[in-house]
Amino acid sequence: MSTRHRIRLTGTLVACAVAATLVAASCSRSSSTQTAGGTADAAQKVYVPPGQYDEFYAFVSGGFSGNMPVYALPSGRLLRDIPVFSQYPEKGWGYSEQTKPMLMTSYGFIPWDDAHHPELSQTDGIPDGRWVFVNANNTPRIARISLKTFDTEEIIEIPNSAGNHSSPFVTQNTEYTVAGTRFSVPIPQADISISEYKNRFAGSLSFIKVDSATGRMAIAFQILMPGFDYDLSHSGKGPSHGWSFFTSYNSEGAHTLLEKNASQRDKDFIAAINWKQAEQCVADGKAVVTPSRYYHNVMGENQVATSEVLTSTKVLTPATCPGMVYYLPTPKSPHGVDVNPSGEFIAAGGKLASVIPVHSFAKMMKAIEGKSFEGEVSGIPVLKYDEIISCEVKEPGLGPLHTEFDDKGNGYTSMFLSSEVVKWRVSDCTVLDRLPTYYSLGHIMIPGGDSRKPWGKYLLAMNKITKDRYLPTGPELNQAAQLIDISGDKMQMLLDFPTIGEPHYAQGIPASVIKDNQVRTYPLADNKDPFGSKSEKEANVVRKGNRVDISMTAIRSHFVPDNIEGIQVGDSVYFHITNLEQDWDVPHGFAVTGAHNSELLIMPGQTRTIAWVPERIGVFPFYCTDFCSALHQEMQGYIRVSPKGGAPAIAFNAPK
Amino acid sequence: MKTTSRILVAVAALSLATLFVAPMWRVDLQAPQYPEGLGLRIWINQIRGATPNGLNSINGLNHYIGMKAIEPDQIPELRFMPYVVIGLMLGGLLVAGLGKRGLLYAYLGVFFVIAMAGLYDFWRWEYDYGHNLDPTAAIRITGMSYQPPLIGGKQLLNFHATSWPDVGGWAAIVAVSLVVVAALIEWRASRAASRSLPAVAATNGLVGGIRA
Numbered sequence: 058m059s060t061r062h063r064i065r066l067t068g069t070l071v072a073c074a075v076a077a078t079l080v081a082a083s084c085s086r087s088s089s090t091q092t093a094g095g096t097a098d099a100a101q102k103v104y105v106p107p108g109q110y111d112e113f114y115a116f117v118s119g120g121f122s123g124n125m126p127v128y129a130l131p132s133g134r135l136l137r138d139i140p141v142f143s144q145y146p147e148k149g150w151g152y153s154e155q156t157k158p159m160l161m162t163s164y165g166f167i168p169w170d171d172a173h174h175p176e177l178s179q180t181d182g183i184p185d186g187r188w189v190f191v192n193a194n195n196t197p198r199i200a201r202i203s204l205k206t207f208d209t210e211e212i213i214e215i216p217n218s219a220g221n222h223s224s225p226f227v228t229q230n231t232e233y234t235v236a237g238t239r240f241s242v243p244i245p246q247a248d249i250s251i252s253e254y255k256n257r258f259a260g261s262l263s264f265i266k267v268d269s270a271t272g273r274m275a276i277a278f279q280i281l282m283p284g285f286d287y288d289l290s291h292s293g294k295g296p297s298h299g300w301s302f303f304t305s306y307n308s309e310g311a312h313t314l315l316e317k318n319a320s321q322r323d324k325d326f327i328a329a330i331n332w333k334q335a336e337q338c339v340a341d342g343k344a345v346v347t348p349s350r351y352y353h354n355v356m357g358e359n360q361v362a363t364s365e366v367l368t369s370t371k372v373l374t375p376a377t378c379p380g381m382v383y384y385l386p387t388p389k390s391p392h393g394v395d396v397n398p399s400g401e402f403i404a405a406g407g408k409l410a411s412v413i414p415v416h417s418f419a420k421m422m423k424a425i426e427g428k429s430f431e432g433e434v435s436g437i438p439v440l441k442y443d444e445i446i447s448c449e450v451k452e453p454g455l456g457p458l459h460t461e462f463d464d465k466g467n468g469y470t471s472m473f474l475s476s477e478v479v480k481w482r483v484s485d486c487t488v489l490d491r492l493p494t495y496y497s498l499g500h501i502m503i504p505g506g507d508s509r510k511p512w513g514k515y516l517l518a519m520n521k522i523t524k525d526r527y528l529p530t531g532p533e534l535n536q537a538a539q540l541i542d543i544s545g546d547k548m549q550m551l552l553d554f555p556t557i558g559e560p561h562y563a564q565g566i567p568a569s570v571i572k573d574n575q576v577r578t579y580p581l582a583d584n585k586d587p588f589g590s591k592s593e594k595e596a597n598v599v600r601k602g603n604r605v606d607i608s609m610t611a612i613r614s615h616f617v618p619d620n621i622e623g624i625q626v627g628d629s630v631y632f633h634i635t636n637l638e639q640d641w642d643v644p645h646g647f648a649v650t651g652a653h654n655s656e657l658l659i660m661p662g663q664t665r666t667i668a669w670v671p672e673r674i675g676v677f678p679f680y681c682t683d684f685c686s687a688l689h690q691e692m693q694g695y696i697r698v699s700p701k702g703g704a705p706a707i708a709f710n711a712p713k
Numbered sequence: 714m715k716t717t718s719r720i721l722v723a724v725a726a727l728s729l730a731t732l733f734v735a736p737m738w739r740v741d742l743q744a745p746q747y748p749e750g751l752g753l754r755i756w757i758n759q760i761r762g763a764t765p766n767g768l769n770s771i772n773g774l775n776h777y778i779g780m781k782a783i784e785p786d787q788i789p790e791l792r793f794m795p796y797v798v799i800g801l802m803l804g805g806l807l808v809a810g811l812g813k814r815g816l817l818y819a820y821l822g823v824f825f826v827i828a829m830a831g832l833y834d835f836w837r838w839e840y841d842y843g844h845n846l847d848p849t850a851a852i853r854i855t856g857m858s859y860q861p862p863l864i865g866g867k868q869l870l871n872f873h874a875t876s877w878p879d880v881g882g883w884a885a886i887v888a889v890s891l892v893v894v895a896a897l898i899e900w901r902a903s904r905a906a907s908r909s910l911p912a913v914a915a916t917n918g919l920v921g922g923i924r925a
Binding site: 578612614615638639640641687688691 | 747765766769770773777851
């Protein structure tokens with residue numbers, strides 16, 4: 058069989074190469090008559106008149122921007138760019154004292170990361186609009202973002218991991234969000250030769266419990282796995298609820314030149330994890346409490362973030378917990394693993410495979426019951442491919458990566474190499490339609506398309522290469538996304554718009570689920586910031602040694618106090634600005650000359666603090682950076698800096 | 714008094730209870746930047762914003778024109794008005810219970826005077842807020858005052874201000890109207906009685922009593 062696959066793949070590649078040289082056509086053998094879009098009909102479908110709302114929110118990962126942009130569909134409007142893993146000077150994220158703890162890790166303060174996969178929380182397998190999770194690939198972490206505030210509320214570091222890529226896909230009721238190592242490493246970390254990869258390196262699959270009321274995350278257990286690259290994941294639902302599936306590549310165990318050395322075998326594996334069995338093993342005391350060190354950062358209800366350092370995790374191995382892990386042979390170097398809405402079919406995007414294999418969960422369970430194994434890998438039973446496969450999508454295109462589903466029994470798979478979306482019927486793997494995208498399609502997203510309830514109206518194609526799609530902007534171009542209408546039998550290209558960073562996956566949800574839950578202001582009465590001022594009468598300036606705390610208020614259109622004297626060169630000055638407004642969309646900003654960090658952007662009722670060490674004498678202005686009112690330009694003040702040891706007493710103007 | 718008019722007065726008295734569960738008056742301010750609305754709801758014992766924090770927002774805006782902050786704690790009327798309303802309710806029930814025509818006329822007089830005094834007092838506060846402005850305010854326009862209308866609408870800079878009775882106010886208007894109707898019924902009855910005393914006595918029977 059392995060030979061057959063190789064021949065078929067090679068054959069397709071050759072056919073494409075030949076076709077490409079003969080005509081400027083794609084290798085898609087397409088019956089599609091779609092043009093690049095741009096018809097009047099398409100324009101009508103994406104036109105949202107001024108003042109009216111879009112039908113869907115789309116949470117698109119910012120990739121190497123570390124943020125999470127939020128778009129509206131079908132218009133493609135950018136609604137917000139949520140700061141997550143990267144310092145964001147516009148919003149003071151990671152610069153203000155209240156937010157700095159959010160970016161703490163066991164490696165110290167980390168100002169950047171690579172945000173990959175947004176995943177909405179689910180109830181009964183349906184996106185419930187409470188939270189969206191996203192993983193940091195570089196320094197392994199998962200963040201949870203509130204969909205009431207569109208702010209990052211929590212970030213947990215994943216220990217014993219490297220390259221947190223197969224993450225943060227949730228289980229049916231958000232019991233868990235998961236995290237798998239893309240890069241296997243020595244676990245625990247050790248100073249050993251890289252050549253010992255095959256014997257000493259391991260992967261880990263972590264299950265992070267999510268509190269159903271608060272969303273708070275805690276690592277429940279980690280499963281130590283053979284040292285492959287665990288690439289992507291999705292959890293089961295319906296009949297397959299209780300299982301999670303992780304693709305893996307590099308079952309070859311290569312540690313150098315993976316592009317060749319990890320592409321030798323015709324099949325790698327999907328790891329099927331019975332997490333209910335894992336829970337039982339943990340309950341039976343089979344997990345080993347293993348020392349580790351990782352950060353858990355939470356934005357408190359008082360809008361002040363705190364970090365907690367945790368020191369151990371519970372670790373399971375397949376050997377100590379039989380029945381927890383099975384390997385599903387899957388061609389070839391599979392990337393995405395996607396479970397259809399019924400929970401019965403599991404499609405894999407084998408990057409180098411010539412088919413899209415669709416496994417059957419029922420057949421998988423039958424094979425497990427009948428112990429129909431073709432062998433074992435590191436003690437993990439490997440099921441027989443022919444006994445678990447439902448069907449294979451033949452000649453789907455080249456470079457299948459990710460599959461999303463509609464509500465009519467169809468799957469849609471992104472083809473990186475042939476740069477197209479392929480629509481196929483899940484029940485019999487028949488290809489129904491294909492549509493080119495521009496260029497080199499990575500992830501695709503249908504709102505609810507990885508859940509039990511797809512809203513199968515639109516598909517968002519997120520491409521890796523932009524080239525000539527928009528007006529050129531020098532060597533560096535934003536990535537390109539295209540919106541496709543999937544409501545009919547044939548897909549129709551509707552809209553093309555650039556995106557921020559590099560989107561890896563996205564999630565969509567009807568706007569009606571979350572738009573009415575939005576927080577508009579933080580109640581000033583609940584402000585518990587230790588340096589907050591609930592009224593101008595509470596404004597204050599206090600010196601303790603060389604630390605000066607300025608509790609300042611901001612309201613249209615003035616600061617209190619706005620004249621401050623008695624500061625010395627080299628003091629550590631903390632401006633704690635409380636926005637006294639209680640009106641929606643009236644933030645105030647704050648900036649002071651020579652600050653080595655960012656501005657502050659303070660939402661109504663919030664307190665935000667920026668540290669400032671004056672380096673020279675003089676009188677320095679500070680001002681509101683957010684045009685707040687007709688007299689915004691007057692919203693300013695002065696702080697006087699005197700020589701060290703030569704300052705007058707602290708003085709400031711504020712009502713008593 | 715006739716049964717009908719006694720019932721009308723009792724209903725009027727009881728309908729005043731609405732003032733304890735609904736605002737008496739509403740002032741609304743419309744401007745492009747406030748799609749969600751901005752306004753005041755004036756109760757017999759409190760002043761609230763139409764939206765949460767609406768009062769703060771209005772005070773925040775008003776500081777630009779030098780208007781005093783509206784601080785409900787500083788308005789004594791809000792402390793004694795509930796007792797006035799309770800008095801009006803008890804008075805009405807007493808009139809209905811005793812059924813004396815003379816008392817009804819007196820009650821109508823008192824009710825009317827209190828209502829007029831209330832409206833005058835409201836206008837006076839509006840005048841004070843609208844005219845008694847801080848001379849150092851950021852926005853000073855010669856000849857411009859910011860008194861909201863007593864009733865109806867008016868443009869105040871970028872805001873269109875409207876002022877109308879709210880649910881409690883409408884209940885009070887209904888109440889005073891019911892008392893007026895009762896008084897009219899009794900006035901006609903008394904005129905008829907003066908022409909034909911026995912007939913009235915017969916119709917009024919035991920309930921109305923014979924008086925005229």
